[in-house]
Amino acid sequence: xxxxxxxxxxESHGPALSIIVEGIPSGLEILAEDVNHHLxxxxxxxxxxxxxxxxxxxxxxxxxxxxxxxxxSPISMLIRNKDYENWDIVMNPAPVxxxxxxxxxxxxxxxxxxxxxxxxxxxxxxxxxxxxxxNSLERSSARETxxxxxxxxxxxxxxxxxxxxxxxxxxxxxSVAVPAKDRxxxxxxxxxxxxxxxxxxxxTASAAKMKEAIDKARKDGESLGGIVEVIAYNLPVGIxxxxxxxxxxxxxxxxxxxxxxxxxxxxxxxxxxxxxLPGSQVHDEIQLANKASDGSNYEHLTNRAGGIExxxxxxxxxxxxxxxxxxxxxxxxxENSLKSVNLQTKTNDVAFYERSDVCVVPAGGVVCEAMMAxxxxxxxxxxxxGDSIQETLDNYQRYLDYCKTR
Ligand SMILES: Cc1cc2nc3c(=O)[nH]c(=O)nc-3n(C[C@H](O)[C@H](O)[C@H](O)COP(=O)(O)O)c2cc1C
Numbered sequence: 001x002x003x004x005x006x007x008x009x010x011e012s013h014g015p016a017l018s019i020i021v022e023g024i025p026s027g028l029e030i031l032a033e034d035v036n037h038h039l040x041x042x043x044x045x046x047x048x049x050x051x052x053x054x055x056x057x058x059x060x061x062x063x064x065x066x067x068x069x070x071x072x073s074p075i076s077m078l079i080r081n082k083d084y085e086n087w088d089i090v091m092n093p094a095p096v097x098x099x100x101x102x103x104x105x106x107x108x109x110x111x112x113x114x115x116x117x118x119x120x121x122x123x124x125x126x127x128x129x130x131x132x133x134x135n136s137l138e139r140s141s142a143r144e145t146x147x148x149x150x151x152x153x154x155x156x157x158x159x160x161x162x163x164x165x166x167x168x169x170x171x172x173x174x175s176v177a178v179p180a181k182d183r184x185x186x187x188x189x190x191x192x193x194x195x196x197x198x199x200x201x202x203x204t205a206s207a208a209k210m211k212e213a214i215d216k217a218r219k220d221g222e223s224l225g226g227i228v229e230v231i232a233y234n235l236p237v238g239i240x241x242x243x244x245x246x247x248x249x250x251x252x253x254x255x256x257x258x259x260x261x262x263x264x265x266x267x268x269x270x271x272x273x274x275x276x277l278p279g280s281q282v283h284d285e286i287q288l289a290n291k292a293s294d295g296s297n298y299e300h301l302t303n304r305a306g307g308i309e310x311x312x313x314x315x316x317x318x319x320x321x322x323x324x325x326x327x328x329x330x331x332x333x334x335e336n337s338l339k340s341v342n343l344q345t346k347t348n349d350v351a352f353y354e355r356s357d358v359c360v361v362p363a364g365g366v367v368c369e370a371m372m373a374x375x376x377x378x379x380x381x382x383x384x385x386g387d388s389i390q391e392t393l394d395n396y397q398r399y400l401d402y403c404k405t406r
Pocket of ligand 1: 049118119120140141142145260261262263325327328329330355356357358360363364367
């Protein structure tokens with residue numbers, strides 16, 4: 001069983017999203033702002049659509065936090081969907097008066113029988129034996145990533161107590177790629193620049209070209225994907241394990257990142273190049289450290305592995321490349337829409353358009369950070385235990401002291 005668990009619930013246009021995070025040690029300081037800060041970061045980004053202008057996501061703690069400190073009990077959070085006021089008939093959890101003509105019209109307008117290629121609509125509607133595609137659309141929507149970012153906000157706060165930092169940057173949008181020299185590292189100074197950038201990209205020249213590409217995509221009724229790099233700094237050696245398939249850190253992180261909407265590939269370090277280059281250009285040589293700043297006695301000459309060997313952290317930064325597909329909803333006229341089917345009439349048809357973004361790669365990076373933070377926070381709690389944050393920190397410090405003796 002995971003030490004840190006979280007569950008999310010809520011439909012895209014339902015009354016609210018709710019999140020339960022369980023396993024946070026007591027005594028950790030947690031303020032609403034620690035979470036709201038990350039929710040605001042997810043809502044930014046060039047290429048987002050109208051929904052982001054409607055919602056200003058903020059959490060309300062319902063349990064588990066008292067006077068700004070975790071109590072050790074499950075932390076539950078609520079995020080209200082502001083847009084629900086426009087959907088209260090269509091998405092009301094209670095039965096609605098279907099005789100009322102106003103209600104009838106609202107329900108009919110939002111009843112969907114066509115499925116959108118690239119979404120969960122097709123498989124979800126059949127699997128759950130639904131007539132209205134909306135029953136699958138509402139939960140499969142990436143609105144759910146708001147809840148992940150909320151849970152991730154708490155994981156980030158926990159990791160901060162251990163000096164561990166999880167950050168990300170956009171390194172590609174469509175065919176516009178950041179030069180190799182700007183990849184693989186994000187200094188604290190870089191990160192400030194990334195946070196200021198609408199593209200979450202530290203190279204301003206690339207960011208300008210990415211913007212142009214997104215503008216063109218919008219004009220052409222297209223959407224664009226890309227690649228984000230997610231990096232974790234300061235993870236000590238020996239997190240994860242080689243002894244079982246499901247304890248390998250790379251597998252655990254890959255699963256967390258791969259579960260994010262639109263993510264289609266996850267790589268570590270030099271990623272796919274590891275399958276192309278000869279061994280001497282893939283493995284990272286080790287030497288006695290020239291007094292590394294973290295006090296370690298050893299260092300790797302390169303970090304092509306992305307900080308993980310044999311399913312364990314090796315003391316170098318964890319570096320992941322994450323590829324996100326272009327979002328499936330395309331703003332096109334019916335005659336240019338993607339071909340699809342109507343599950344009710346069983347006829348060929350075209351995809352329908354429901355308000356949508358054009359490029360979600362910058363926001364996707366914030367979601368990937370949250371998932372990496374959650375995966376690593378769980379690993380820290382799993383290895384170092386403790387019911388109070390002080391107990392966990394004491395155990396952690398003892399391990400760091402031990403590592404210095406090796
Ligand atoms: C932050 C974020 C926002 C998204 N917004 C949209 C959107 O506005 N329109 C859309 O069609 N897809 C959007 N997506 C992508 C879909 O949710 C996703 O492609 C779909 O659920 C199918 O899942 P899959 O891509 O993992 O197969 C978004 C994804 C993320 C990560």
